[in-house]
Amino acid sequence: MDRIEGLIGKWEVQVRKGLLEFVILLALHEREQYGFELMSGVARRASLDVPEGTLYPLLLRLSKDALVSSRFEPGDGGAPRKYYALTPEGRTALRAMIASWTRLNHAVSHMIAGAYR
Amino acid sequence: MDRIEGLIGKWEVQVRKGLLEFVILLALHEREQYGFELMSGVARRASLDVPEGTLYPLLLRLSKDALVSSRFEPGDGGAPRKYYALTPEGRTALRAMIASWTRLNHAVSHMIAGAYR
DNA sequence: ATCAATACCTTGCAAAGCAAGGCATAGGCC
DNA sequence: GGCCTATGCCTTGCTTTGCAAGGTATTGAT
Numbered sequence: 001m002d003r004i005e006g007l008i009g010k011w012e013v014q015v016r017k018g019l020l021e022f023v024i025l026l027a028l029h030e031r032e033q034y035g036f037e038l039m040s041g042v043a044r045r046a047s048l049d050v051p052e053g054t055l056y057p058l059l060l061r062l063s064k065d066a067l068v069s070s071r072f073e074p075g076d077g078g079a080p081r082k083y084y085a086l087t088p089e090g091r092t093a094l095r096a097m098i099a100s101w102t103r104l105n106h107a108v109s110h111m112i113a114g115a116y117r
Numbered sequence: 118m119d120r121i122e123g124l125i126g127k128w129e130v131q132v133r134k135g136l137l138e139f140v141i142l143l144a145l146h147e148r149e150q151y152g153f154e155l156m157s158g159v160a161r162r163a164s165l166d167v168p169e170g171t172l173y174p175l176l177l178r179l180s181k182d183a184l185v186s187s188r189f190e191p192g193d194g195g196a197p198r199k200y201y202a203l204t205p206e207g208r209t210a211l212r213a214m215i216a217s218w219t220r221l222n223h224a225v226s227h228m229i230a231g232a233y234r
Numbered sequence: 235a236t237c238a239a240t241a242c243c244t245t246g247c248a249a250a251g252c253a254a255g256g257c258a259t260a261g262g263c264c
Numbered sequence: 265g266g267c268c269t270a271t272g273c274c275t276t277g278c279t280t281t282g283c284a285a286g287g288t289a290t291t292g293a294t
Contacts, residue, residue: 004206007182014135014250017138017281018128018260022263023225029232036241045231046224051136053283061281065124079290089121096125098229104132105222107163108140112215114162115146129255129283152271166262170252173249173274195271 020050021058022101025086025094028068035059036083059084067093138175139218141213142203145185150178151198176201183211222230 027033027041035055042048050058062068067090075081086094144150144158156172159165167175180195184207192198205213 001206001209004210004213005225007184008209008217010136010215010249011138011210011214013248013282014138015218017134017250018131019221019225020282021128021131023228025226026225026232034241042240046223046228049218051283052242054281054284058280060243067124075240077291079242080173090243093121093124093128094120095294096121097128100125100129101132101225101229103164104136107165108136108143108218111140111143111163112218127280129289130251130279134281137251148276151272168252170254170275171250174250174252177274192259194261195272198272 015050017041020048021062022094022097023048023054024050024058024088025067025097028086029091029094030085031074032083032085034073036081038084062090066090067068132194133165135169137165137198137207138179138210140165141167141175141179142184142207142214145201145203146208149202150201151165151200153198155157179207183207 003092016057023042023046024038033041035052035100039050039052039055042050059070062084063070066087068084069087070084071078072082077101133151140159141155141161142150144155144162150158152169152172158168176187177183179201180187183204185201186204187199187201189199224226
């Protein structure tokens with residue numbers, strides 16, 4: 001069943017679309033963070049690996065949409081860090097996403113329960 | 118906040134990626150169904166509108182990947198219907214998706230709870 | 235000076251959702 | 265027969281995202 005594993009892998013990539021944006025905003029709701037910090041935090045707390053090639057374009061989009069703001073700060077013995085924080089609009093969007101996600105999740109849970117009842 | 122509504126709308130489109138495939142497979146796990154039946158059933162039971170331009174390419178992909186099989190049957194006073202059913206491989210894939218989704222969902226729920234604690 | 239670690243960014247490709255439009259079948263009606 | 269409507273399936277073109285691969289800049293240690 002190696003073929004199916006491949007299919008599931010591709011499916012998981014699709015499921016991550018949108019979800020990663022959601023998770024990053026959730027992480028930033030707690031506190032301002034910079035790129036690497038977000039990657040390690042999300043990996044630790046949600047077991048979600050967000051590669052750099054995904055994270056940075058995502059953060060650029062969020063900035064362009066004004067859901068997050070950013071500022072540079074000298075790094076702790078390393079390259080300078082770009083800290084991201086939620087804007088008020090970002091908080092509004094996050095609330096809407098949580099509502100939407102919760103609704104979706106209930107619907108899916110209901111269907112899982114129904115399928116195996 | 119009309120702009121944010123637009124952003125959320127686009128976000129929801131992204132979140133549906135992969136999720137619709139999952140929901141269709143769940144629906145087919147209960148019983149064999151044809152296209153329109155899937156659309157109305159999923160709309161009713163999960164409040165998810167799956168437009169035709171999404172559904173039929175999706176079903177074609179599932180067929181090509183051999184997760185579902187299909188057969189034509191004369192319609193009940195109308196055009197012939199194409200009935201889809203899960204294959205054994207489809208059932209295997211569905212089990213894997215449920216496991217993956219459940220895991221993801223716990224992670225996200227945890228982050229939502231953490232963000233607003 | 236060189237090396238490694240930290241940290242950010244860009245490019246090119248694959249994949250999905252969707253609006254818009256098209257095609258075919260069947261039955262009812264004149 | 266000819267026309268209309270409803271049912272039902274499919275295709276095209278566009279947008280958006282995730283990601284691997286590779287690149288750049290800063291800092292401190294050897």
